[in-house]
Amino acid sequence: MALEAQRNEESRLRVRQRKIRWLAGGFIGLLLVCTLLGNTLQNLMLPKVRVAAASPGELEHSYEGSALLKYGATQAFMNPAGWKVSQVHVKEGDVVHKGDLLIEYDDSEATQEVADMKANLEKLKLLLADGEEAYKQAAQVGDEAALQSARGAIQNAKIDIATQGRHLATLHTKIENNRQLVAPFDGTIIEISAVEGQASVGGPDIRLSDSSKGFRLELPIPNDVAELVRIGDELDVLLPDQDNSIVQGQVSSLEANVGSDLTGSGTDKTDLAPTPSQLLTISLQGDHLRSGIKARVVMTKTGSAGTLLVPKAAIHEDDAGTFVYTVEPREGPLGNAYYVARANVEVAGSNGYNSAVTGGVFEGQQVIVESTDPILEGSRVRF
Structure with a gap:
């Protein structure tokens, strides 16, 4: 009986120890699970x-833009004398060469003024001759007062003759320089304001392009692209209106685009936010080019390595x-x-x-x- 009781006690002890191990293991497992769950929850709350x-x-850096071609350089010619227009020999769009007659002006009033000045000059010469004759007579009779008077008359006449001669020469030059307007260089007539039979109203009578300056294309480009562009760089310019032909242009200037920013221009732009820009000017040459035709530029620039x-x-x-x-x-x-x-x-x-x-x-x-x-x-x- 004692042995059996001992065995029962040992059996109960082993069961109790097993339960304690199970409970301890379960508790530790629960702690691990809670820890892992807590860590997972904490991680889920972290910024991702x-x-x-x-x-x-x-x-x-990439950029794509288009604009209309402009003349490379133009010059306005005024009617400085203010005379009426006698005849206009050209029309807008005409191609002219250096020395070609553009406009003739009515110089009749100036010509009449020349005739009047010549008549006055002849009168002054007569006064000079009279003074010289009076001087001779006074010298013969020894009249000192008459001599002094004749000498003054001669001197005044000479001064008046010299002054009138200068005025006459100036008027001749004015007529020669202003009776005609001729082309100072080869170019194209852009605008004519002169009207036959009327005097100029203050603006230029003719605006003429300079063929030697070719054409120019102005494009606002973002600053990040502009930093990689250099004066003298050559760029291909596409002409959509001329069968997508390509003409080579050269960067002639790059300056701050004051008061104007890009808005969504260029392939670098991901939104429509204003972007600081610079004004790129490209010079082009070609007999087939015309002002007002559309031109397009696509360029890719690579930064430093x-x-x-x-x-x-x-x-x-x-x-x-x-x-x-x-x-x-x-x-x-x-x-x-x-x-x-x-x-x-x-x-x-x-x-x-x-x-x-x-x-x-x-x-x-x-x-x-x-x-x-x-x-x-x-x-x-x-x-």
């Missing part, structure tokens, strides 16, 4: 980020400078955790999608492009 790897490459490319959205800026957020892994009891780190960079250029950066990041490093919630340096995040 999207990352991209910094990769080597050259930043590409030795940079890493990251999405433009990854770039941030504050008082301390320009930077990107990177992801820094740290080992934890339940695996790696990921934290936000700041990396200061220098931006070498940007287009609508990417930025070229130097310093602060290395090839392949993960940079944060966007997050579901605001993040700061040291914040824990999830992918």
Whole structure:
């Protein structure tokens, strides 16, 4: 009986110990499950980020734009004498050559003035002759007062004759220079305001293009593209209205586009936000070119090498400078955790999608492009 009681006691003890182990195991398992669930819930509450790897490459800038061709240079010619127009020898659109007669002016009033001045000059010469004769007579009789008077008359007559001669020469030059308007260079008549039988009303009588200057194309281009363009660069210009023929142009100027920004121009643009721009002028030559025809330019420029490319959205800026957020892994009891780190960079250029950066990041490093919630340096995040 004692042995059987001992065996029963040992059996109960083993059952009790087994239950304790089961309970302990269940409790530990429950703790693990709770820990894992808690960690999972905590992770789900962390900001979720999207990352991209910094990769080597050259930043590409693209632009496409169109405008109407303009004359390379024009000059307005006035009617400086204000005479009536006698005859207009050209019409708008005419091609003229240097020395061609454009307009004749009515110089009849000036010609009459010349005749009057010549008559006055002859009178002055007669007065001079009279003075010289009076001087001779006074000298013969020894009349000193008469001599003095004759001498003054002679001197005044000579002065008047010289003055009248200069005025006459000036008027002759005026008539010669203003009776006709001739083309000073080869070109095309752009505009005619002169009307036969009427005097000019203050504006130019004729506006003439200079054929030697060819044509020009003016386009506003974004600053990031303008930074890569140089005076003298050659560009292909497409002419849609002339069977899509291509003519080569040359960059002649690049200047600030004052008071005007691009709005959604160029293939670099991802939205319609105003973009600071510069005015690009391209010079073109060609007998088949005409003012007012449509011209189109497509160009792609590549930035400097030795940079890493990251999405433009990854770039941030504050008082301390320009930077990107990177992801820094740290080992934890339940695996790696990921934290936000700041990396200061220098931006070498940007287009609508990417930025070229130097310093602060290395090839392949993960940079944060966007997050579901605001993040700061040291914040824990999830992918």
